[in-house]
Amino acid sequence: MKKWIILFLVVSGAVLSGSAAKRKPNVVIFYTDDQPMDSFGFINGKAHTPNIDQLAQSGTYFSRAYATSSVCSPSRYSALTGQYASRCQSPQFRKEISTEGVTKVLWNMGMEEGQWNFPRVMQANGYKTGMVGKWHVGSSGKHGYRKSVPNNDPKDPAVIEVLKYNQEYYCKDIAEFGFDYVGAAFHGNPNDDPNLVKTGCNVHVPEWQTMHALNFIEENKDEPFVLYYASTLLHVPDCTADLKKDPRLTPLGWMDEPIAPGVLPPREDVLRRAREAGVPESENGKLIAATWLDDVVGAVQHKLKELGLDDNTLVIYFNDNSTDDQGKGSCYQGGAHVPMMVNLPGVVKPGERKELVANIDIAPTIFDFCGVTPPEDMVLDGASLMPLCRGENVSDWRDAMFLEIGITRAVVTDDNFKYLAFRVPESYTNRPKEEILKEHRESLANIHKMFPWTKKMWHEEENPRYMHMGMAPGGHHMERFQLYLNHPPFEKNYFDPDQLYDLNRDPRETTNLAENPEYQAKLQKMQKKLSRLLADVPGTFAELKPEE
Ligand SMILES: [Ca+2]
Numbered sequence: 001m002k003k004w005i006i007l008f009l010v011v012s013g014a015v016l017s018g019s020a021a022k023r024k025p026n027v028v029i030f031y032t033d034d035q036p037m038d039s040f041g042f043i044n045g046k047a048h049t050p051n052i053d054q055l056a057q058s059g060t061y062f063s064r065a066y067a068t069s070s071v072c073s074p075s076r077y078s079a080l081t082g083q084y085a086s087r088c089q090s091p092q093f094r095k096e097i098s099t100e101g102v103t104k105v106l107w108n109m110g111m112e113e114g115q116w117n118f119p120r121v122m123q124a125n126g127y128k129t130g131m132v133g134k135w136h137v138g139s140s141g142k143h144g145y146r147k148s149v150p151n152n153d154p155k156d157p158a159v160i161e162v163l164k165y166n167q168e169y170y171c172k173d174i175a176e177f178g179f180d181y182v183g184a185a186f187h188g189n190p191n192d193d194p195n196l197v198k199t200g201c202n203v204h205v206p207e208w209q210t211m212h213a214l215n216f217i218e219e220n221k222d223e224p225f226v227l228y229y230a231s232t233l234l235h236v237p238d239c240t241a242d243l244k245k246d247p248r249l250t251p252l253g254w255m256d257e258p259i260a261p262g263v264l265p266p267r268e269d270v271l272r273r274a275r276e277a278g279v280p281e282s283e284n285g286k287l288i289a290a291t292w293l294d295d296v297v298g299a300v301q302h303k304l305k306e307l308g309l310d311d312n313t314l315v316i317y318f319n320d321n322s323t324d325d326q327g328k329g330s331c332y333q334g335g336a337h338v339p340m341m342v343n344l345p346g347v348v349k350p351g352e353r354k355e356l357v358a359n360i361d362i363a364p365t366i367f368d369f370c371g372v373t374p375p376e377d378m379v380l381d382g383a384s385l386m387p388l389c390r391g392e393n394v395s396d397w398r399d400a401m402f403l404e405i406g407i408t409r410a411v412v413t414d415d416n417f418k419y420l421a422f423r424v425p426e427s428y429t430n431r432p433k434e435e436i437l438k439e440h441r442e443s444l445a446n447i448h449k450m451f452p453w454t455k456k457m458w459h460e461e462e463n464p465r466y467m468h469m470g471m472a473p474g475g476h477h478m479e480r481f482q483l484y485l486n487h488p489p490f491e492k493n494y495f496d497p498d499q500l501y502d503l504n505r506d507p508r509e510t511t512n513l514a515e516n517p518e519y520q521a522k523l524q525k526m527q528k529k530l531s532r533l534l535a536d537v538p539g540t541f542a543e544l545k546p547e548e
Contacts, residue, residue, distance in 0.1 A: 023224075023312055024126075024127075024224035024370065024371075025224065025312050025313065025314060025369060025370055026224055026225050026226065026227075026309060026312060026313040026314070027225075027226045027227070027313065027314045027315075027316065027366050027369065027370065028217075028226075028227045028229065028300060028304070028313055028314070028315050028316070029079075029226070029227065029228050029229065029315075029316045029317075029318070029362065029366075030229050030231065030296075030297060030300075030315070030316070030317045030318070031076065031079060031133075031228065031229070031230040031231075031318055031319075031320060032230075032231050032233060032234065032293060032317070032318070032319045032320065033072060033134060033230070033231060033232060033233060033234060033235040033319075033320055034072075034234055034235040034236075034286075034319075034320070034321060034322075034323045034328065035234050035286070035290070035293075035319040035322065035323075035338070036234075036284075036286060036322055036323045036324050037322060037324055037339070038287065039234055039286050039287060039290040039293075040052060040053075040056075040290075040339055041053045041290070041294075042056050042057065042061075043339065046279065046280070046287060047274075047279055047287050047290035047291065048273060048274050048277035048278075048279050048290070048291045048294070049290050049291065049293070049294040050294065050298075051294045051295070051297040051298040051301060052290075052293075052294050052297055052317065052341075055297065055315060055317050055341045055343045056339070056341045057350065058343060058345060058350050059315070059341050059342055059343025059344070059345075059348050059350060059389075060341065060342045060343070060348050060349060060350070060351060060352075060353055060385075060388065060389045061339065061340075061341050061351070061352045061353070062339070062340040062341070062342075062352075062353050062355070062357045062385075062388075063339065063352050063353070063354055064337070064354050064355065064356050064357070064412075064416075065318070065337070065338055065339060065340035065357045065358060066336050066337060066338065066356065066357070066358040066359075066401050066403060066412065067318075067319075067320060067321045067322075067335070067336050067338050067358070067359055068084055068085065068336075068358050068359060068360055068401075068402065068403055068404060069084075069085045069105045069321075069403070069404055069405050070321040070322070070327065070328055070329060070330060070331070070335030070336040070403075070405055071106065071107060071321055071328060071329050071335075071405065071478075072107070072134070072136050072188075072189070072235070072320050072321065073106070073107040073108075073109045073136045073137060074088075074105045074106070074107075074109050074405070075320040075321050075359055076109070076134075076135075076136055076137050076230065076320060077109040077111070077137050078358075078359045078360050078381075079318065079320075079359040079360070079362045079363070080111070080117040080118060080119070080137060080177075080228075080363065081111070081115070081116070081117045081118075081363065082117075082118065082360055082361075082362070082363030082364055082374075082378070082379075082380040082381060082382045083360065083379055083380065083381050083382075084360065084381050084402065084404060084537050085105040085109060085404065086103040086105055086404055086537045086538055086539055087379065087381075087537065087538060088105075088108070088109050088110065089112050089115070090108070090109065090110030090111070090112060090138055091110075092108045092110055092138075093108045093109065093110065095108075096108055097539065098425040098427050098428065099425075099427040100425050100426065100427055100540050100547060101539055101540035101547060102407060102423075102425045102539055102540055102541060102542075103404075103537075103538060103539035104406055104407060104469075104470055105404050105405055105406065106405070106406060106469060106471070107136075109136075109137050109138060110137065110138025110139070111137055111138050111177055113140065113176075116374070116375055116377070116378040117177065117178055117363070118178075118226070118362070118363040118366050118367070119131070119177060119178030119179050119226065119228065120177070120178030121178075121363075121367065121372060121374055121375065121378065122178075122226045122366065122370070122372065123178050123179075123180065124375075125370070125372045126224065127223075127224050127225060127226050127370070127372075128180050128181070128216075128219075128220040128223050128224070128225040128226075129178055129179045129180050129181070129225070129226050129227075129228075130179060130180065130181040130182070130183075130212075130213070130216035130217075130220070130225060130226070130227045130228065131174060131175075131179045131181070131182045131183075131185070131227075131228045131229075131230070132182070132183050132184050132185070132209050132210075132212045132213045132216070132227070132228070132229045132230070133184060133185070133186065133209050133229060133230035133231050133232055134185075134186045134188070134189065134230045134231070134232050134235075135170070135174045135185060135186065135187055135188075135230070136186075136187070136188050136189070137177070139173050139187065140173050140176035140177065142172075142173065142176055143169050143172045143173045143176075144169065145169075146165075146166040146169055146170070146187075146193070146195065147162045147165055147166060147195075148162070148194070148195060149162045149163065149195045149198060149199055150162070152198045152199050152200070153199070154199040154200055154201050154249065154253045154254040155253070155254040156253075159199055159253055160252065160253035160254070162195065163195060163196075163199070163201065163251065163252050163253045164252055164253075166193070166195060167185065167251065167252055170182075170185040170186070170187050171183065171185050173187070174187075179228075181212075181216045181219070181220075183209070183211075183212025183213075183215065183216065184205070184208045184209040184211070184212045184251075186232060186251070189232065189235055189236070190202040190203060190204065190232060190237055190251065191236060191237055193251075196251055199253070200249065201249065201250065201251050201252075201253060202237055202251070203237065203242045203245060203249055203250065203251065204232050204233055204237070204239055204242040204243075204289075204292075205242075205247070205250045205251065205259060205260075206231060206232075206233060206264060206292055206293070206295075206296050207247060207258065207259060207260040207261075207263045207264045208250060208251075208252075208259045208260050209229070209231060209232070209296070210260065210263050210264055210296050210299050210300065211259070211260035211263045213227060213229050213299075213300055213303075214263065214299065214300070214303045217300070217303050217304065217307065217309070218303070218307070221307045221309060224370070226366060226370075229296075229300065231293060231296060233289060233292060233293040233296070234285075234286045234289055234290065234293060238284070238285035239285045239286060239288075239289030239292065239293075240281065240282075240285035240286070240287075240288045240289045241285055242289075243267050243270060243271060243288065243289055243292050244267070244271070247259065247267060263299060264292075264295045264296065264299055265295055267292075270288075270291050270292050270295060271288065273291055274287075274288045274290075274291040275288070277291075279291065284323075286323075297317070301315070310345075311344075311345070311346060313344065314342065314343070314344045314347070314348070314365075314366075314369050315341075315342070315343045315344065316340070316341070316342050316343075316362060316365065316366075317339075317340065317341040317342075317343075318338065318340050318359060318362065319338040319339065319340075320338075320359075321335050321336070321338065322334055322335055322336070322337060322338050323335070325488045325489055325490070325508060326481060326482045326483070326485055326486060326488040327482070327488070327490075328478070328482070329405060329406070329468070329469055329478045329479065329482060330405060330408065330468050330469075330482055330490075331403040331404070331405055331408050331409070331410035331418075331420050331468075332420070332488075332490055332509050333418075333503065333507060333508065333509060334488070334489075334508070335405075336403050336410075340357060342365070342385060342389045344389075347389070347390070348389040348390070349389065349390060349391035351391070353388050355388055355394070355397050355398075355414075356397075356398055356399075356400070356401040356412060356414060357385060357388070358382065358401060359382075360380075360381045360382030361382035361383055361384070361385050362382070363380065363382060364380050364382045364383055364384040364385075365382075365384045365385040365386055365389075367384070368384035368386045369384075369386055381536075381537075383397075383398070398414075399413060399414045400412065400413045400414070400529050400533065401413075402530075402533040402534075402537075404537075405468065405469060406467075406468050406469030406470040406471065406479075407422065407423060407424060407425065407428075407466065407468065407469070407470035408420060408421065408422045408423075408468045408469075409421050409530060409534065409541055409544070410530070411526060411529050411530040411533055412503070413526065413529065415504075416502070416503040416504045417500065417501065417502055417503065417522065417526060418499075418500070418501045418503055418509070418526075419498070419499070419500050419514075419523065419526030419527060419529070419530055420498075420499040420500075420501070421497065421498060421499075421527075421530060421541070421542075421544055422468060422495070422496070422497050422498075422499070423497060423541060423542035423544070424465075424466045424470070425470075425542075428466055428470065428473075429466070436464065436473045437464070437473070439472055439473050440460065440461065440464040440472065440473040440474040441460060442472075443471075443472035443473070443474060443475070443476060444458065444459075444460060444474060446477070447476075447477045447480065450477060451477060454477075454480075457484070458480060458484070461474050465495060467479035467480070467482070467483065467494075468482065468494070482494075489508035489509055489510040490508075490509045490510065492512075493509070493510075493511075493512040496512055496514065498514040498523065498527075499512045499514055500512060500513040500514040500516075500519055500522065500523050500526060501513065527544065530544055531544050531545060
């Protein structure tokens with residue numbers, strides 16, 4: 001009799017777990033770094049990226065996706081929080097608001113203690129949350145500081161001890177923002193950690209990052225999870241140069257054995273496949289290394305398949321900002337326009353969608369897909385992409401996308417026009433000239449120190465102008481790169497306060513239509529549109545959002 005009761009309980013339990021208690025779905029987000037358009041094989045055939053191509057081809061490919069702020073830190077802030085970066089409340093960010101109230105979205109992002117972001121929300125809803133790779137969104141301040149290496153020898157046990165200590169510190173610190181698992185972490189870029197630079201350990205080791213990603217998936221295969229995999233590829237340092245390095249050189253120092261053997265195909269094999277596919281060696285090391293990044297995507301997908309999770313895991317792929325045409329750090333297409341892919345066979349419909357979407361949509365998409373209601377006090381600027389991914393017609397989808405960086409703001413509309421407003425706050429320029437010149441000289445000296453080859457090109461100016469990021473009179477190095485290297489297409493319009501582009505005819509923004517008499521009505525319409533979008537976010541912006 002007892003036996004029968006036990007059998008009944010076992011059988012009913014199995015029925016429950018099979019149907020009534022339907023498996024909760026998982027999400028994997030690939031958030032890659034500084035990927036130019038030509039590093040996506042499916043976009044123009046230059047790079048060899050079969051796994052990434054497959055994501056686009058068997059899923060929804062959003063061909064008009066945007067990074068609302070086109071540098072690493074605010075782009076990530078917006079993805080994690082679902083908010084425009086100008087909502088940031090960190091002391092560092094607030095400190096840089098001008099006396100007029102103009103916010104300056106740059107690398108000054110930080111998340112506040114207790115502030116909602118998607119990992120925290122998912123964690124509060126029973127999800128296991130994992131993060132691998134580059135953070136770049138502030139420190140909790142709860143676990144002290146990183147230590148300095150005693151010398152520059154990556155093989156010295158004393159150096160390795162410090163590097164390991166720092167890694168543990170990074171992981172603990174980042175976990176404070178809502179993660180159950182953090183591995184192979186970088187607080188910023190490999191080149192931002194002086195200990196890594198000093199020891200030559202400022203290298204990309206995707207094998208190490210992927211090992212942690214796979215461990216996290218394996219550990220949580222029976223529980224719902226969200227994995228945020230923020231690869232350091234394809235940002236500097238030169239990725240192809242790192243691909244040619246010995247895999248025993250890692251951010252944890254020199255290893256006796258490669259750090260994660262077998263997790264990814266051998267490095268020489270990556271080089272061989274890329275070359276056989278005819279990928280050229282590019283100056284910036286990105287094209288060949290795109291195949292390395294592609295192997296990362298392949299390894300994660302293989303693991304999902306092996307564990308039978310591939311039919312229940314939404315994969316989102318987003319590039320934090322582009323680097324085309326020197327556009328990074330601007331509202332130009334070359335920085336802000338990126339591809340986005342969402343994939344889950346059977347749920348997400350294959351095909352291209354041309355709606356305006358952005359990184360701010362990632363958090364709402366995760367919540368919607370997983371059936372999680374975001375907390376009432378969480379401000380979300382984005383919207384769920386799931387209806388678009390299911391192939392539905394969404395008649396009330398946004399008709400304009402807001403972009404913000406430094407002291408420029410822009411709007412892209414569904415008819416594919418862009419209005420870009422560049423306004424230098426009066427408080428920046430209405431100062432003693434000597435003060436301005438002093439800052440200019442300091443900034444220039446820094447640039448010359450970091451990039452000695454610029455000494456011959458860039459000299460002190462009598463009237464140094466602020467540039468799009470609003471960093472220093474005469475420009476910070478990235479701003480100068482934007483404008484004064486390789487003749488970017490927007491070169492002659494860069495300082496125009498009002499810029500209007502027809503992206504259908506002029507996708508690289510060479511011709512400013514703002515002064516063209518035929519486009520005055522359009523310009524006014526676009527200005528109104530931008531004003532309305534500005535009204536929704538904190539901060540003033542000259543006459544487009546005056547102080548009240
Ligand atoms: Ca980036």
